[in-house]
Amino acid sequence: MRVELTAAVLKTDVHAEDVIVLLRHFRKGRHEWAVTPLLVDVAESFIDRHVPQRESAYKQLIRKAAQQYAYRTTADPPAERISPEDIEDIVEDLNRPAVLVVESNDSDKLFIRAVAKALGALDIIDAIDNDWLAVGHGGGGDTHRRAREEHESFRRIKRAAALFDSDRWAPGTPEKNAHRIQELRMLGIKIHVLTLREAENYIPNRVLRAVKPYRESSVRLSHLRELTLDQRGHYDMKHGFKKTRGIPEQQQQLFAGAPPDALNGLDQGFGQALLQVFESMADRLTEADFARDVGEAVPDELRGLVAMLREIL
Numbered sequence: 001m002r003v004e005l006t007a008a009v010l011k012t013d014v015h016a017e018d019v020i021v022l023l024r025h026f027r028k029g030r031h032e033w034a035v036t037p038l039l040v041d042v043a044e045s046f047i048d049r050h051v052p053q054r055e056s057a058y059k060q061l062i063r064k065a066a067q068q069y070a071y072r073t074t075a076d077p078p079a080e081r082i083s084p085e086d087i088e089d090i091v092e093d094l095n096r097p098a099v100l101v102v103e104s105n106d107s108d109k110l111f112i113r114a115v116a117k118a119l120g121a122l123d124i125i126d127a128i129d130n131d132w133l134a135v136g137h138g139g140g141g142d143t144h145r146r147a148r149e150e151h152e153s154f155r156r157i158k159r160a161a162a163l164f165d166s167d168r169w170a171p172g173t174p175e176k177n178a179h180r181i182q183e184l185r186m187l188g189i190k191i192h193v194l195t196l197r198e199a200e201n202y203i204p205n206r207v208l209r210a211v212k213p214y215r216e217s218s219v220r221l222s223h224l225r226e227l228t229l230d231q232r233g234h235y236d237m238k239h240g241f242k243k244t245r246g247i248p249e250q251q252q253q254l255f256a257g258a259p260p261d262a263l264n265g266l267d268q269g270f271g272q273a274l275l276q277v278f279e280s281m282a283d284r285l286t287e288a289d290f291a292r293d294v295g296e297a298v299p300d301e302l303r304g305l306v307a308m309l310r311e312i313l
Contacts, residue, residue: 240269
């Protein structure tokens with residue numbers, strides 16, 4: 001989170017402890033200090049009064065922040081301005097982890113880590129590893145309630161978001177629980193609904209090829225290549241058609257033109273370990289892998305997901 005301390009905060013000593021908490025966050029890189037060149041002297045005076053033992057490190061931080069401030073453009077998001085009236089509430093919010101509410105903590109955290117690695121978003125990985133970003137388990141139908149509660153728990157700066165599988169049967173059909181997701185959006189909660197069916201539908205071919213047992217996965221991958229991107233994007237990658245004992249009624253039209261041999265070969269799916277393999281191989285993937293295997297629009301979607309996470313950090 002980009003934060004700007006007003007002159008009124010820095011000139012008074014009443015909120016010094018709160019400012020020092022923020023300084024520690026700035027030094028660790030957890031939040032970014034936006035310092036206008038006009039406030040450099042005021043900020044350095046605060047350092048002299050309250051943390052002289054770290055004078056060199058903090059003054060260097062101030063000067064660097066002031067230089068970066070000069071290169072900001074109007075396209076960059078504005079900093080959160082902190083005044084004496086709201087500093088206690090804002091520091092409380094910034095001291096807590098941001099929260100991404102998901103349907104399954106174990107699997108969705110792997111997906112987030114994999115996407116961040118593949119896109120080179122190492123700041124997201126650092127945030128998860130340092131507990132600056134909590135991936136909160138919503139438990140399926142409870143995700144909507146948990147997202148609302150997390151959003152409301154922040155005092156001033158709402159630092160909660162939610163990620164949902166669409167569970168779509170076909171392109172263009174409504175996501176599952178669309179009305180409840182819209183209710184969350186109406187509350188101002190940041191939401192990302194996957195365009196494809198589930199997180200597993202975003203996994204490129206080189207990862208699928210590495211799923212054990214290799215021979216079976218290689219054969220299934222050859223059948224998967226025979227599907228269109230729309231069919232692949234809504235196929236149950238984990239279970240295939242075995243849970244529904246054949247192609248579900250809702251997908252009959254989608255898979256009508258698929259080769260019968262390919263559908264038979266994909267009956268079993270790729271298994272439950274897909275996201276673990278995805279996360280382990282993600283640093284070897286490129287945006288081209290996603291665009292080629294999953295869809296040209298997928299890299300943009302995944303960058304949008306990363307951007308949403310940066311907004312709440």
